[in-house]
Amino acid sequence: xxxxxxxxxxxxxxxxxxxxxxxxxxxxxxxxxxxxxxxxxxxxxxxxxxxxxxxxxxxxxxxxxxxxxxxxxxxxxxxxxxxxx
Numbered sequence: 001x002x003x004x005x006x007x008x009x010x011x012x013x014x015x016x017x018x019x020x021x022x023x024x025x026x027x028x029x030x031x032x033x034x035x036x037x038x039x040x041x042x043x044x045x046x047x048x049x050x051x052x053x054x055x056x057x058x059x060x061x062x063x064x065x066x067x068x069x070x071x072x073x074x075x076x077x078x079x080x081x082x083x084x085x
Contacts, residue, residue, distance in 0.1 A: 004028070006067055008035060008042050036062040 004010050012031045021030075036059035039050040054062070 004031075006042050008040055008044070009067065011046075012040075032063045032067060033059060035067065036060075041066045 001013070004013070009028075009031050012035055013026060016026045016030065037052065037054050039052055039062070040046070040048075
């Protein structure tokens with residue numbers, strides 16, 4: 001399985017595996033969306049997860065600010081950057 005450039009992304013993928021999420025949902029888009037909804041930053045502790053309402057725009061802003069593209073080529077990251085304002 002590929003490693004992501006961010007530790008929290010790898011940890012979220014492990015959480016999805018433990019929860020036995022279908023393979024199609026264990027992808028970059030799902031991982032980033034869950035991190036954005038929970039407001040988990042790279043240096044956050046999991047105990048600091050926040051419950052929040054986030055509009056699509058808010059999630060994209062969060063992803064771009066806290067998980068900027070580090071050479072990732074997956075289309076979900078590219079699409080999110082095309083729609084950021």
